[in-house]
Amino acid sequence: MNSSLHDFFNRFQNKRIVISFHQNGDPDAVASAIALREILKQKYNCQVSIIFDSVSKISTTLLEEVKLKLEDLCDFKNEYDYIILVDTNNPVQLGETGLNLVKDRVVLIDHHLPHSEIAEFSAAHLIKPDYPATSQIIFELSECFNANLSYASKFLLLAGIIYDSRCFNLINTNTFLAAYKLVKTGLDYDKVLFLLNPLKDRSEKIARLKAVKRMDLYEAGEWIIAISKLGSFEASASRAIIQLGADLAIVANIDKDNVRISGRASTEFVKKTGINLAKDLMEPIGPIIKGQGGGHSSAAGCNGVVNGEEALEKIKEILAEKLNLSLKKISAE
Ligand SMILES: [Mn+2]
Numbered sequence: 001m002n003s004s005l006h007d008f009f010n011r012f013q014n015k016r017i018v019i020s021f022h023q024n025g026d027p028d029a030v031a032s033a034i035a036l037r038e039i040l041k042q043k044y045n046c047q048v049s050i051i052f053d054s055v056s057k058i059s060t061t062l063l064e065e066v067k068l069k070l071e072d073l074c075d076f077k078n079e080y081d082y083i084i085l086v087d088t089n090n091p092v093q094l095g096e097t098g099l100n101l102v103k104d105r106v107v108l109i110d111h112h113l114p115h116s117e118i119a120e121f122s123a124a125h126l127i128k129p130d131y132p133a134t135s136q137i138i139f140e141l142s143e144c145f146n147a148n149l150s151y152a153s154k155f156l157l158l159a160g161i162i163y164d165s166r167c168f169n170l171i172n173t174n175t176f177l178a179a180y181k182l183v184k185t186g187l188d189y190d191k192v193l194f195l196l197n198p199l200k201d202r203s204e205k206i207a208r209l210k211a212v213k214r215m216d217l218y219e220a221g222e223w224i225i226a227i228s229k230l231g232s233f234e235a236s237a238s239r240a241i242i243q244l245g246a247d248l249a250i251v252a253n254i255d256k257d258n259v260r261i262s263g264r265a266s267t268e269f270v271k272k273t274g275i276n277l278a279k280d281l282m283e284p285i286g287p288i289i290k291g292q293g294g295g296h297s298s299a300a301g302c303n304g305v306v307n308g309e310e311a312l313e314k315i316k317e318i319l320a321e322k323l324n325l326s327l328k329k330i331s332a333e
Contacts, residue, residue, distance in 0.1 A: 002144055008126060009145070012044045015081035022088040023053035023095030027196070029087035030059045030070070031160035032134040035142060035153040036086060036109070037073060043145045047075035053095030061195050062159050066152035082107055085122075087134040090115045092292040092303070110134055111164075113278055115294060132170040135160025139178045151187075158182040159192050169267075204233050211237035211251055212244065217330040218316070220323050223247040223269060224330075227312060229254060234262035235301065242266055250315055254308030259289040261311060262301045270298045275322050284318065285311050 021029035040046040089112035108125035215228035226246040234251040241249035247269040253260040277300035282293030291304025
């Protein structure tokens with residue numbers, strides 16, 4: 001038994017715990033919350049309530065499959081001893097949960113790079129940036145504490161690992177082992193894959209295609225950079241543009257009082273340039289749009305309220321500076 005993990009979790013013994021995660025909770029966030037709740041109830045005699053802003057469409061489908069309603073996973077209301085944020089590196093991502101965060105009672109369990117101001121909002125954290133998914137961290141905790149996870153939790157954890165590892169494109173040395181152990185308990189792997197790859201709906205297909213139609217292309221040395229604008233599905237569109245062949249895709253959703261920018265990069269771009277989209281691009285852009293940015297080295301975003309156009313200009317400046325190359329626009333002809 002890992003004694004430091006034991007020390008870390010001992011604070012939760014007999015306590016009232018709120019578990020929360022970022023808005024539009026993806027399968028990794030939702031799985032982590034549900035499985036962690038089971039571990040804390042079984043092994044630390046906790047009362048645990050999951051409180052959240054919203055979950056994504058894929059998460060909703062997965063929850064329906066395992067017949068769980070997050071709203072039902074609530075042992076108490078109001079007074080709590082600790083809030084554990086899973087899969088969330090910045091409280092600004094919590095949305096409208098109405099949670100009142102008191103630094104000494106906020107605990108983070110996450111695989112994103114720690115936010116640079118983490119000390120201001122959380123006193124204790126278990127952060128493993130080399131993990132592709134928080135679900136893998138939670139699965140390993142369940143093993144370490146010898147917890148008996150339900151079929152639903154195991155099904156969701158496997159989905160969380162597959163989803164966040166981008167179908168095992170991003171792994172660490174134990175990812176396959178975790179997936180193997182989960183599948184071996186009798187999970188329906190085909191079913192998980194099927195539910196994670198729903199046919200895109202019409203509006204998402206159109207958004208992706210519009211992003212391509214509207215994009216400006218730049219070259220900087222060997223790299224091809226695409227910048228586009230959309231009214232929705234920015235993340236999906238930036239992923240699509242990388243699949244088409246760009247090395248870096250930035251898709252912005254700019255309207256009157258909202259700015260959301262999504263960035264994706266190819267693995268090769270991140271490896272060769274050493275540019276980290278979260279730390280080098282989205283975090284510095286956060287204050288410009290009066291919001292915050294975060295994410296991973298190859299997938300990151302920021303949310304704010306103003307200055308969308310300025311932010312896009314600043315992104316080009318930062319890229320030129322980091323690459324030590326100027327960005328040349330590729331003509332549409
Ligand atoms: Mn995650």
